Structures are given as structure tokens and as C-alpha cells.
Amino acid sequence: MNTNDAQDQLECLTISPINVKLKRLPRLTDYLPNLQTHTNPLQHNAFYHHSDKDGFYISHSDVILSQIVFDFSGNFPSSSPHLAYHHAGPRKEILFDPQKVRAAIVTCGGLCPGLNTVIRELVVGLWELYGVREIFGIKAGYRGFYSGDPIRLDPKLVHNWHKRGGTVLETSRGGFDLHKIVDAIQSRGYNQVYIIGGDGTLRGAVQIFNEIQRRKLNVAVSGIPKTVDNDVGIIDRSFGFQTAVEMAQEAISAAHVEAESAPNGIGLVKLMGRNTGHITLDATLSSCDVDCCLIPENDFYLEGKGGLFEFLDLRLKENGHAVIVVAEGAGQDMIPRNESQKQEKDDSGNLSFLDVGVWLNSELKKWWERDHKGELFTVKYIDPTYMIRAVTANATDNLYCTLLAHSAIHGIMAGYTGFVTGPINGNYAYIPMDEVAQAKSPVNTNDHKWAWVRSVTAQPDFRRT
Ligand SMILES: Nc1ncnc2c1ncn2[C@@H]1O[C@H](COP(=O)(O)OP(=O)(O)OP(=O)(O)O)[C@@H](O)[C@H]1O
Numbered sequence: 001m002n003t004n005d006a007q008d009q010l011e012c013l014t015i016s017p018i019n020v021k022l023k024r025l026p027r028l029t030d031y032l033p034n035l036q037t038h039t040n041p042l043q044h045n046a047f048y049h050h051s052d053k054d055g056f057y058i059s060h061s062d063v064i065l066s067q068i069v070f071d072f073s074g075n076f077p078s079s080s081p082h083l084a085y086h087h088a089g090p091r092k093e094i095l096f097d098p099q100k101v102r103a104a105i106v107t108c109g110g111l112c113p114g115l116n117t118v119i120r121e122l123v124v125g126l127w128e129l130y131g132v133r134e135i136f137g138i139k140a141g142y143r144g145f146y147s148g149d150p151i152r153l154d155p156k157l158v159h160n161w162h163k164r165g166g167t168v169l170e171t172s173r174g175g176f177d178l179h180k181i182v183d184a185i186q187s188r189g190y191n192q193v194y195i196i197g198g199d200g201t202l203r204g205a206v207q208i209f210n211e212i213q214r215r216k217l218n219v220a221v222s223g224i225p226k227t228v229d230n231d232v233g234i235i236d237r238s239f240g241f242q243t244a245v246e247m248a249q250e251a252i253s254a255a256h257v258e259a260e261s262a263p264n265g266i267g268l269v270k271l272m273g274r275n276t277g278h279i280t281l282d283a284t285l286s287s288c289d290v291d292c293c294l295i296p297e298n299d300f301y302l303e304g305k306g307g308l309f310e311f312l313d314l315r316l317k318e319n320g321h322a323v324i325v326v327a328e329g330a331g332q333d334m335i336p337r338n339e340s341q342k343q344e345k346d347d348s349g350n351l352s353f354l355d356v357g358v359w360l361n362s363e364l365k366k367w368w369e370r371d372h373k374g375e376l377f378t379v380k381y382i383d384p385t386y387m388i389r390a391v392t393a394n395a396t397d398n399l400y401c402t403l404l405a406h407s408a409i410h411g412i413m414a415g416y417t418g419f420v421t422g423p424i425n426g427n428y429a430y431i432p433m434d435e436v437a438q439a440k441s442p443v444n445t446n447d448h449k450w451a452w453v454r455s456v457t458a459q460p461d462f463r464r465t
């Protein structure tokens with residue numbers, strides 16, 4: 001058999017039936033079975049004149065497979081079920097009368113490029129697509145539900161918000177008081193709650209959803225995953241991440257210029273990434289200026305064979321300069337902490353980190369002084385931390401935020417609740433909120449991408465032999 005015949009044979013392979021498990025989404029009708037259905041107002045919207053045609057509306061049976069890469073040689077893993085999620089998009093029938101909708105929008109946790117775009121598009125989408133007129137912004141995170149008055153939002157007010165970094169609604173950490181929050185939702189008469197935030201926020205949103213179910217309230221809850229660190233699992237990536245990686249380029253370029261303009265110059269950049277090194281990794285790969293990329297998922301050490309100092313010694317001899325990019329969560333175990341620093345947490349209970357950049361800067365200087373006394377040496381430390389997240393989203397992230405917001409609206413209008421919206425393999429899906437709240441997405445140091453970093457930088461693997 002020649003190669004072409006073998007190829008043809010493979011292309012004709014019949015795969016045995018796939019065992020697919022659909023992730024069930026909660027719906028308001030699970031506990032309020034008598035809710036009335038309404039025709040989607042898009043049906044009468046002049047701008048959506050195609051809405052009568054087949055394929056415009058998404059049906060309850062349209063799904064997205066989570067795994068799309070398979071071994072075509074016949075070793076098809078049919079025994080364990082493949083996961084499928086409901087496809088996001090407008091449904092022909094909805095469970096809300098738009099005139100009776102009172103929507104609340106809240107942003108929680110740290111900043112992320114695109115927050116204002118999501119808020120803007122929720123407001124514009126609810127208003128223009130569904131004719132909702134009562135939309136409220138909750139101020140300053142979860143605590144805003146019970147500790148102040150909401151802001152009335154309309155398309156005119158939010159018109160330019162996508163051009164601003166941060167969140168006009170403000171955000172905060174801590175302040176999660178389940179009963180006060182659900183009491184406020186009830187007393188203010190909100191029946192749609194859009195919660196934009198990271199893993200902590202989503203864990204809180206799951207509790208809110210459970211309590212709403214327990215009280216049998218006609219209130220739908222949707223989470224919109226936000227984290228600049230890109231560490232939310234299941235979805236392809238989180239909004240704002242690409243903008244942050246782009247912003248990081250400026251810091252890395254500056255570090256490179258400083259390093260190559262000095263004898264034995266080291267440029268050191270610290271980037272965000274509490275538990276994951278995605279920003280550092282992508283910024284390294286896209287800049288091509290980085291000699292060593294340090295992330296929380298790959299422990300490193302300084303001294304001895306295979307350590308950072310040995311590597312830098314060589315690199316400085318070869319090139320005369322080196323650039324190190326370190327994620328804020330890397331190397332935390334090596335930084336000396338006093339007892340109170342060991343306990344320090346932020347208002348949400350996240351462990352406070354010590355500054356790995358400051359520590360590394362000082363360790364590098366001590367090393368040089370000890371091993372190369374008298375030779376010229378410079379470390380230029382750049383900490384652009386908040387600069388990479390406190391910016392306006394780029395065009396790609398803005399578009400992504402718009403699709404997220406509209407997907408969330410369509411899902412809630414259809415009566416889904418306790419769900420999160422996000423892209424899976426490039427298609428927008430509805431995912432049970434509790435699943436996303438638990439799912440993490442660390443950098444996989446066994447995959448091709450990390451191997452690529454190692455091949456580009458030739459940095460050590462920091463595995464002691
Ligand atoms: N397990 C939890 N249960 C209920 N509420 C929580 C939980 N964890 C965090 N929260 C609340 O969620 C909000 C945001 O949490 P946190 O500060 O951890 O940010 P986040 O949503 O994880 O975003 P990021 O880490 O990306 O900035 C806070 O108001 C916090 O009190």
C-alpha cells in the first residue's frame with residue numbers, strides 16, 4: 001500500500017457512535033413550572049428581518065462539544081462520554097415579558113480590560129434587542145447590593161463606556177453577605193442579575209443562585225467570567241487577557257533596551273498572574289526578547305547547577321545582557337516571610353503575595369556582588385502591574401465582550417439561570433455556573449507551548465537532577 005492509499009483509507013474511517021453527555025443547564029421552570037412563554041421580540045425587530053428564517057434561533061438541542069481533537073487512527077475513545085454544552089444565542093420563545101424585566105449588573109474582583117464594554121453591551125443589548133427599560137448598575141461589587149442605591153442605566157449614558165478602562169460601576173473585594181444580597185435582590189424587584197467577575201465572584205454567584213432557588217424566586221442569574229489572568233477553566237480564554245498581553249510588550253521592550261544598553265545588563269519585568277503564568281507566557285512568546293520566563297506552575301531556584309544564576313552567567317557571557325519576565329505568583333515559597341506576612345490576605349480571603357520582582361532584583365545584585373565583584377552590572381526592574389489591566393480593551397477584546405454580553409442576555413431571556421457564558425472551541429456556550437466556578441486553567445508545563453518557551457529561551461527546566 002503506498003502512502004496515498006493509506007491516507008485514503010484513513011479518510012474513510014467510520015467512527016463508532018460517540019457517547020456524548022450534555023451538561024444540563026438549570027432553568028427557572030425547574031422550580032417555577034407555570035411560567036408563561038413569550039415570543040422573542042426579535043421576531044418583530046426590523047433589524048433582524050432574517051429572524052423568521054431557519055437557523056436564526058438556537059434550539060435547546062443545539063450543542064457544542066468540548067473536545068474536538070480526536071485520534072483518527074481508529075483508537076477513538078468512545079467509552080468515556082464526551083461533554084457537550086448548550087449553544088448560546090437567541091431562542092424563539094422566551095420566559096420574560098421584557099416590559100416586566102428589572103435587570104441588575106454588578107462587577108466584582110480586580111480590574112480587567114473590557115469590563116465597561118460588557119456593561120455597555122448588556123445595557124444596549126437588553127434595551128435594543130429586547131426592549132427592556134429598567135436596567136440598574138450595582139455600585140462597587142457585591143456590597144453594593146445592600147449598601148447603597150443603584151444607578152439607572154440606559155444606552156445614552158453608557159454610550160462611550162467601551163472606550164474607558166476600569167469599571168464605571170466600580171468594583172471591590174470582600175463584602176459578600178449572601179442573605180443581605182438576596183434580600184436586596186428581592187426587595188428591589190430585580191428579576192435578572194448579571195454578575196461579572198472571576199473565580200471568587202462566580203463562587204459567590206453560585207451561592208446567590210442556590211439561595212434564589214431555595215426561595216423559589218423568579219430571578220435568573222448569569223455569570224460573565226472575568227479575569228485578566230486567564231485562569232478560568234472550560235472556556236477558551238477570558239476577556240481582557242489579550243489586551244493585557246499586548247500592554248506587557250511595552251514593558252518587556254523597555255527592559256530589553258535598558259538591558260542591552262548596559263554592560264552585563266539585566267532587564268527584569270514582573271507581570272500579573274496570581275496563580276497562573278498565562279500573561280507571562282504569552283508575553284514572552286510574542287516578544288521574542290525574553291531570556292527567561294518564570295511562572296508559578298514551574299518552580300525555579302537560584303543557586304547551583306541548573307539554577308537561574310548559572311543560566312544568567314552564561315547568557316551574559318554570550319550576549320552581554322538578559323531579560324527576565326516573572327509572574328507575580330512565581331517563587332513565592334522562596335521569599336522569606338515573617339509570621340504576619342504568612343497570614344496576610346485581601347478582603348476576599350486571597351493570600352497576599354510578596355513582591356517577587358523586588359526580591360529577585362535584590363537577590364541578583366547580591367549574587368553579582370558575591371561572584372563578580374568589581375565587574376559592571378545593572379538590573380533594571382520594571383513593574384507595570386496595574387498598567388496592563390487598567391487600560392481600554394483592544395478591538396478583539398471589545399468584540400469578544402459584546403458577544404459575551406449578548407449571549408448572556410439571550411440565555412437569561414430564555415429562562416436559563418445559574419449559568420455562565422463563554423466560548424468553547426470558538427463557539428459561545430452556556431455552562432453551568434458551579435462548574436466554571438471550580439474549574440481552573442493553569443499553564444500546562446507538559447505541553448507544546450511550554451516546550452516552545454523553553455526552546456525559544458533555552459532556559460533551564462529547573463528540575464533538580
Ligand atoms: N467562596 C466565595 N463565596 C462567596 N463569595 C466569594 C467567595 N470568594 C470570593 N467571593 C466574593 O467575590 C468577590 C470577588 O472575589 P475575588 O476578590 O476573589 O475576585 P475574583 O472574582 O476571583 O476576581 P479576580 O481574582 O480575577 O480579581 C468578593 O466580593 C468576594 O467577597
Ligand SMILES: O=P(O)(O)OC[C@H]1O[C@](O)(CO)[C@@H](O)[C@@H]1O
Pocket residue numbers: 110111173198227228229272273274328346389
Ligand atoms: O491589587 P488587587 O486589585 O487586589 O489585584 C491584584 C490581583 O488581581 C489580579 O489582577 C486578578 O486576579 C491578579 O493578577 C492580581 O494578583
Ligand SMILES: [Mg+2]
Pocket residue numbers: 109198199200
Ligand atoms: Mg480570583
